[in-house]
Amino acid sequence: MVTFKEQIYAWRSVVFALFLRELQSKFNDKFGLGWAFLEPFAFIFALSYLRGLISGGDIHSIPLFIFMMIGMVGLQSMTTCLQSVSTSVRRNKPLYAFRQVQPISAIISAGFLEFSVKVVVVGLLCLALFVMNETFIVHDPLLLIFLFLMLWVFSISIGLMFAIAAAFVPEVDKIKSMLTRPLMFISCVFFSLQDLPEEFWPYLTWNPLVHFNELARYACFESYGHKGVSLSFIIEVTVGLLFLSLSMYHITWKRVLSR
Amino acid sequence: MEAGVVTMIRLENLTKSYPSKMGPQYIFRNLNFDFPTENNVAILGKNGAGKSTLFRMLAKSEYPDRGRVLTNKSMSWPVALQTGIHPQMTGRENTRFIGRINNVVSLPEYEARVQEFAELGNRFDLPVRTYSSGMRAKLVFACCMNIDFDIYLIDEATSVGDPLFRKKARASLKEKSKDAGVIMVSHELEQIREFCTSAVIIDDGSLTYFEDLEEGIDVYTQDATNKKSLK
Numbered sequence: 001m002v003t004f005k006e007q008i009y010a011w012r013s014v015v016f017a018l019f020l021r022e023l024q025s026k027f028n029d030k031f032g033l034g035w036a037f038l039e040p041f042a043f044i045f046a047l048s049y050l051r052g053l054i055s056g057g058d059i060h061s062i063p064l065f066i067f068m069m070i071g072m073v074g075l076q077s078m079t080t081c082l083q084s085v086s087t088s089v090r091r092n093k094p095l096y097a098f099r100q101v102q103p104i105s106a107i108i109s110a111g112f113l114e115f116s117v118k119v120v121v122v123g124l125l126c127l128a129l130f131v132m133n134e135t136f137i138v139h140d141p142l143l144l145i146f147l148f149l150m151l152w153v154f155s156i157s158i159g160l161m162f163a164i165a166a167a168f169v170p171e172v173d174k175i176k177s178m179l180t181r182p183l184m185f186i187s188c189v190f191f192s193l194q195d196l197p198e199e200f201w202p203y204l205t206w207n208p209l210v211h212f213n214e215l216a217r218y219a220c221f222e223s224y225g226h227k228g229v230s231l232s233f234i235i236e237v238t239v240g241l242l243f244l245s246l247s248m249y250h251i252t253w254k255r256v257l258s259r
Numbered sequence: 260m261e262a263g264v265v266t267m268i269r270l271e272n273l274t275k276s277y278p279s280k281m282g283p284q285y286i287f288r289n290l291n292f293d294f295p296t297e298n299n300v301a302i303l304g305k306n307g308a309g310k311s312t313l314f315r316m317l318a319k320s321e322y323p324d325r326g327r328v329l330t331n332k333s334m335s336w337p338v339a340l341q342t343g344i345h346p347q348m349t350g351r352e353n354t355r356f357i358g359r360i361n362n363v364v365s366l367p368e369y370e371a372r373v374q375e376f377a378e379l380g381n382r383f384d385l386p387v388r389t390y391s392s393g394m395r396a397k398l399v400f401a402c403c404m405n406i407d408f409d410i411y412l413i414d415e416a417t418s419v420g421d422p423l424f425r426k427k428a429r430a431s432l433k434e435k436s437k438d439a440g441v442i443m444v445s446h447e448l449e450q451i452r453e454f455c456t457s458a459v460i461i462d463d464g465s466l467t468y469f470e471d472l473e474e475g476i477d478v479y480t481q482d483a484t485n486k487k488s489l490k
Contacts, residue, residue, distance in 0.1 A: 013359055013360065014359075014360050020356070020359075021348070021352075021356050024345075024347075024348050024352055025345050025348055095343050096320055097318070097336050097337055097343060098357075099318060100360050100361070101360060254322040258277065258321045258322070
């Protein structure tokens with residue numbers, strides 16, 4: 001009889017092996033692992049910096065550079081995680097020949113990899129802020145960390161749903177890229193919800209990313225305020241999506257294997 | 260299960276279909292069968308009869324729509340060409356991956372044994388995409404043989420190796436078959452004669468066991484009308 005502990009242990013070793021495999025196969029060119037960190041860092045940094053150059057100053061008491069950076073980190077974490085997680089099921093298809101490897105292990109290792117990459121990127125961005133002498137005191141670090149973890153769970157859940165859907169209907173991938181493109185413009189990345197008249201808010205606040213971004217700014221600068229967004233919405237959506245995606249997985253994973 | 264009982268793989272009410280444009284294509288319907296494992300078994304059948312499907316379900320890399328596969332034995336993964344081998348990774352990295360997910364006791368030891376068995380020399384540290392198909396087959400086979408399973412599932416993987424390697428593969432399978440079984444899928448009768456002693460024939464969704472391999476091969480090679488009358 002296999003005990004629960006042994007099962008967890010076996011599962012962990014599979015996720016770990018997949019994680020290493022993903023690292024080895026993804027970054028075995030000359031740039032190596034560094035590219036994984038440098039690319040998003042350079043992208044976020046350059047975009048925020050340029051935006052700061054065009055019109056400097058503050059947005060609702062936040063320096064524009066930092067304002068933009070927070071929005072970009074939120075958006076990027078979500079879209080890259082979604083992309084990587086939703087393709088991971090198909091990417092690892094040959095490995096399901098090993099019965100130890102199940103699609104969920106692929107999902108977890110892909111999500112974990114994206115997550116760790118983003119942690120390092122955030123670290124690099126903090127370092128850049130320090131070098132540029134733009135430091136500030138985070139008002140509510142716990143809220144910020146909580147938001148980051150929630151965003152991660154949120155992205156993986158959506159990724160899992162897309163991965164399952166794409167296993168049955170491959171066209172879903174095309175719709176996915178069409179859906180993620182406008183996110184850049186509707187997720188309060190380079191503007192604040194408070195810049196808009198209040199009667200337009202309902203058109204934007206259905207989008208959890210708006211809440212993530214605005215609350216993250218509030219967590220950094222108390223004076224920014226948290227008008228129109230709520231933490232409970234984030235929690236409700238994330239928990240709801242997590243359960244929905246896991247139950248979808250539970251009823252379909254055996255059929256996903258033979259696809 | 261109690262010790263002393265002859266252990267088998269039991270297929271219970273197995274139903275398996277694949278979706279298609281013309282509705283589900285049934286490979287097996289309510290199949291009940293006790294798969295013998297005490298000697299080396301070959302699975303024979305025409306193309307599309309469901310050899311590989313059965314094989315993958317035995318290995319649990321695929322699951323039936325209904326019913327189940329019961330066994331108390333540890334089974335290898337279906338060893339076919341290239342299963343689980345990533346072309347961008349080196350032979351060593353691939354070996355370590357397989358070792359990790361199968362929870363081998365000591366990775367370095369396993370690695371060394373695979374390297375020796377696969378006879379790849381220092382090319383073991385080159386990416387697998389630079390290997391020839393024979394070399395890949397050797398690598399996969401070596402990875403499988405160096406883990407202790409009760410049953411080895413071999414899918415035509417060994418047919419590409421050179422004669423010397425095949426001899427070695429057969430010797431190691433013989434060695435293993437003292438306390439382990441082999442289930443093999445192949446179209447090449449020569450190869451099946453080399454490795455197996457009994458046969459299971461798949462025909463039209465039903466299985467028949469022949470304790471004597473030659474008897475099975477006879478039935479298999481006869482034409483369809485004869486086959487029906489024999490059943």
